[in-house]
Amino acid sequence: MTVTQHPWWKDTTIYQIYPASFKDSNGDGVGDIPGIISQLDYIEDLGVGAIWVSPMYDSPQVDMGYDISDYESVYPPYGTVADMEKLIQDCHSRGIRVLLDLVVNHTSDQHKWFKESRSSKDHPKRDWYIWRPAKYDEQGNRHPPNNWRGNFGGSVWEWDDATQEYYLHLFCTEQPDLNWENAETRAAIYESAMEFWLRKGVDGFRVDTVNMYSKDPEYRDAPVIDVGEKWQFAASLYCNGPRMHEYLSEMNTVLEKYGAMTVGELPHTHDKGHVVRYVSAKAKQLSMTFMFDVVDVGFGADQKFDTTPRRWELPMLKHAIETTQDLIEGTDAWTTSFLENHDQARSISRFGSDKTPEGREKSGKMLSMLVASLSGTLFVYQGQEIGMTNVPESWPIEEYKDVDSNNYYNFVKAKTNADPAALARTKAAIQHLARDHARTPIQWDGSKNGGFSTNKPWMRVNDNYPEVNVRREAQDKNSILSFWKQMLRLRKEQSNTFVxxxxxxxxxxxxxxxxxxxxxxxxxxxxxxxxxxxxxxxxxxxxxxxxxxxxxxxxxxxxxxxxxxxxxxxxx
Structure with a gap:
């Protein structure tokens, strides 16, 4: 009987680490790379085969590090390039592989490339970003080139007074989009963002917004869905553009030299045939992707927070899971299994019960059975394995730090003239679905700040840390943590069936x-x-x-x- 040899990334479980909230080693209230290194015994003991480290690059932190000002240096509160080299080395010595976040749809507006690009219309790097002239109406009023709405609300265009043109930013104003049409830009991205780290031994990348590099070449207006609004949902025009597959094939030739794998974040792409084009082994573009069907269950149709908590039925969740699982049947594609990441609220609060200790424990284990028995590569997010939950409803909106939550809350406030009912509904949706819930510090023990830091953390620790923490979970053979370890062992033993x-x-x-x-x-x-x-x-x-x-x-x-x-x- 022949044993099928699968690439390592199919059979392993990958553990995602959010550096700011994992472990603070020096008491400044911010998690850091030495903090990650200090907990490698814990990570190894879980039974995972790789870690994915969310952006640790130098950044002004407007969008928690997804606004990168230098791909080749580390955000100083997190540590240094030497710390990263030590992390890679220490992981490898334990047989744990290391993935980094590859954020190359945009940079920070503080990146030297953008500073040069915006310095004048004649600068050689002007074309490294996407610049367009204004449109003017009959009255001579200036307008952006089109009506696209950004992922964090508002227009995707920002006027630059100095050079009298607009630049495109699909996310924050401070995150200008790179121009992938320019071959020189692409070569610089591969060298600075990828090869710099691949040469240091990184095993692969989680690729941010992997289908947005190629946009509609004509930058047409998006169809008007929300009649009362100036800016319209435009994903069909900036995702999966005409040159997307060409760019990823080119990127893959760089990755292949190092035997590196990729997992791409693939939003707004629901057609199985189209997803397979990205992840078919023959296509040689991406190893696998994150499809969002499962974690988007319960979101508002047009705006994520335009909803009420738990607005979903179980058949919807089943259908979403079926969509991601069907990807591998009769194809040479691969899929992923996950319920949490840095952009999602906690799964127990969304799909289980966080109201009682018993409900949390039972539903946390039940959800681990679900996700660990699904096919594809399993991703576990920090804190998921100890059953961390959303922050309490009693927390005021001021405790929420994320640009996404704050922008939406302020948008509703302005639109409704601070109507108390509208704001209460918005706050309830944020308390259920905000990205902030994934970003509260890890609860290591029952001491002050949950053992995360000796000083006030950058973000408040969830109030339930005395009951929900690593130390308590590790001492209890019936805990969610113990159950997760068991599930990861069973998944390995029965990989033929589960994976x-x-x-x-x-x-x-x-x-x-x-x-x-x-x-x-x-x-x-x-x-x-x-x-x-x-x-x-x-x-x-x-x-x-x-x-x-x-x-x-x-x-x-x-x-x-x-x-x-x-x-x-x-x-x-």
């Missing part, structure tokens, strides 16, 4: 339970999950060889799933 198996939903329309089958080449698993806080009836396929592999209750009640109960069965 590479074919996924089929067995109770598609059921609004309370989620039962699915995973079929490997040498057996199958049945996963049964109760997404409610009440007992639910369970009918399993009549298969006499069903053997319970694991569950989040000690015993089993035949025909019933208890609140947030999860069970996994194997058939031989």
């Amino acid at each position: 590479h198996g074919i996924f089929t939903v067995l109770d598609k329309e059921n609004n309370s339970t989620f039962v699915f089958e995973k079929k490997g080449t040498n057996g199958k698993a049945i996963v049964a999950l109760n997404f409610t806080e009440t007992d639910q009836s369970l009918a399993l396929p009549s298969d006499s060889t069903l053997k319970r592999l694991t569950g989040n209750y000690d015993d089993e009640v035949s025909g019933t799933l208890r609140p947030f109960e999860g069970r996994i069965y194997l058939t031989q």
Whole structure:
């Protein structure tokens, strides 16, 4: 019998680290790279095979490091390039690989390239960014080149008084978009943002906004969806542009020299055929992508926060998971499994229950069974493994730091003349879905600031740190952390079924339970999950060889799933 040799990145679990909030080693209130190094025993003990470090490059931190002012240096509060070299070396000595965040759709407006680009219309680097003249109406009033709305609200165009033109920024004003049409710009990106770190031994990249480098060449107006608004949702015009696949093939020739892998962030792309074009092994563009179908469940249709908490039904979640799982069936593509990252609220608060200790523990384990038994490469976000939750509803809006939350709140405030009902609805949506929830410091123990820092942290620690922390979880063999370790072991042992198996939903329309089958080449698993806080009836396929592999209750009640109960069965 031949054993299939898979690339390492298919069978490993990858742990995402958000440097500012992981561990502060020097008491300045900000997490840092020496702090990450100090916790490598903990990371190794989890059973993960790689870490992905969110942007640690030098940056003014307008968008938490996704506004990079120098790809070849480190944000000083996080440490130095030498610290990064030590992190890579120490990880490799433990058999842990290292991925960095590759942010190359835009830079900071403080990057020397942009400073040169905006210095004059004749500068050789003018064309390294996207500049356009103004449009004027009959009255002679100046307007941006089109009506596109940015990802953080407002127009994507910013007027530059000195050179009398607009520059494009799909995100913050301080994040001007690079012009990928310029071959010289692309060569500089590959050298400065990629090869500089690949030569230091980095094993790959998580690629930010990987489908935005090629835009609609004519920069046409977006269709008007929101009639009352000046700026319109325009993803169809700035995602998946005509030269996208050409750019990624070119980028891949650089990666191949080092045997590096990539996982691309692929928003607003739902067609299976199109996703496969990015991740087909033959295409040689990306190793895999993050599709957002699952984590976007419950978002507002046009604006993420234009919603109410838990506005979703379980069949919607099943369908979203099915979309990401179907990607590998009958193709040479690969997929990913994740419920959390630095841009998402905490999964227990969104899909489980954070109202009681029991609900948190049971639903945290249930969600780990879900995500660890899905096909593709599994990504776990810091704090997910100890069952961290969203911040409490009692926190005022002033505690929220993220540009996305604040911009939307201020947008509603201005639009409604600070109407209390509108602001209360917005605050409820932010408390449910904000990126801030993923960014509160890791709760290491029950001491002040959750053991994250000896001084006041850059962001307040979640109030539940005395009960929810690494030390408590590590001492309890029945904790969420212990369960996660068990799930990661089982995933390795049964990789044929869990990592590479074919996924089929067995109770598609059921609004309370989620039962699915995973079929490997040498057996199958049945996963049964109760997404409610009440007992639910369970009918399993009549298969006499069903053997319970694991569950989040000690015993089993035949025909019933208890609140947030999860069970996994194997058939031989």
